[in-house]
Amino acid sequence: MDKNFFEFKKGFLQQNPVLVQLLGLCPALAVTTSAVNALTMGLAVIFVLLSSTFIVSVIKRLVPSQVRIAAFTVIIATFVTIADLFLKAWFPQISKSLGPYVPLIVVNCIILGRCEAFASKSSIFKTILDSFGMGMGFTFALLILGSFREILGSGTIFNIAVLPQSYQPMLIMILPAGAFLGLGMMVGFMNFFVNKKK
Amino acid sequence: MKLLFIFISAAVVNNFVLSYFLGICPFLGVSRKLSSAIGMGCAVTFVMVxxxxxxxxxxxxxxxxxxMAYLQYVIFILVIASLVQMVEMFVKKTSPALYQALGIYLPLITxxxxxxxxxxxxVLKNYNFIQSIIFALGAGLGFTMALLIMAGIREDLDIADLPEALKGAGIALIIAGLLALSFMGFSGLLSI
Structure with missing residues (x-):
């Protein structure tokens, strides 16, 4: 049981895909202008990650190793299309503000990385745990960065005002530059605390 | 005139790396040395066009x-992957010198x-054929430019005295933030 739990929890801190492995930075930087966008993106990635690693794990013995990357890519692209069409149909507003970053999940290195490094070698049960943990870790990092930027940049969180009226929003935090600065500092903090523990 | 606008907007105003956050992985990974940054930039521009x-x-x-527009993501990624593979084989056969220069970067591009x-x-901006090519050229040039600036700064950064936790990716991201800030100065240049 402990071993299985480890597969789940490693994605949060020790091997957090965004903050430690520095994978999937493109969506992490682009969609974190608000907490809502960050959460939607995180959920979309969890869905694609879980479904595609599940399929990869099921068919791992059927796919010849020379064409495995191409096969993984097609599987991922299919689930991304499903997620994109779902968002377009049910949440057109959010889908619009996420723009091309939903289809860009196809080339997100986290997903291909987990398919290649974990799902193609492990049992189905472990794969699900691993993907869920990684997806949660990704969402967690995005949510923190998104909330941080939204609070400082517009004084709200999930569109609810939290700072007093007199607060002058730091516009830079919701601009591209703020994304880089925010993530850079988060990575720095993460390094600081991880190294301190050792 | 419209073409010039598209070119400048793709290259500096809406720089792919610094305002769309596309291609961050090579931007952080390959920007340690000027020479490899040039190689990567050329390979990307070529494949983009x-x-x-x-x-x-x-x-x-x-x-x-x-x-069949709903198939576009599957088709696009397959086309890109096979294109990169074909370019690699073609360059290897016809120009060994160019292959030496671009070779290791090509597989990374997929x-x-x-x-x-x-x-x-x-697709989103509904460009026609010529506009698309100009857009690709501008985007590739902008990517190369951002990569070169970053590589130049990071070569000097190696000898700088930094807090231990910020070394590597942390400081690279913060520098990218400062670069993005300075690139914002271009946004008044034109408005489309």
């Missing part, structure tokens, strides 16, 4: 007439989100 030509033709001449991003933006 090829991609824009092929995906434009596929999307407008095949997917749209047959009403998973570079800037390429797929280019194809998606092309």
């Amino acid at each position: 090829l991609t824009s030509v092929t995906t434009w033709l596929l999307y407008h001449k095949l997917l749209l007439p047959f009403e 998973t570079n989100c800037a390429i797929l991003g280019l194809a998606l933006f092309m």
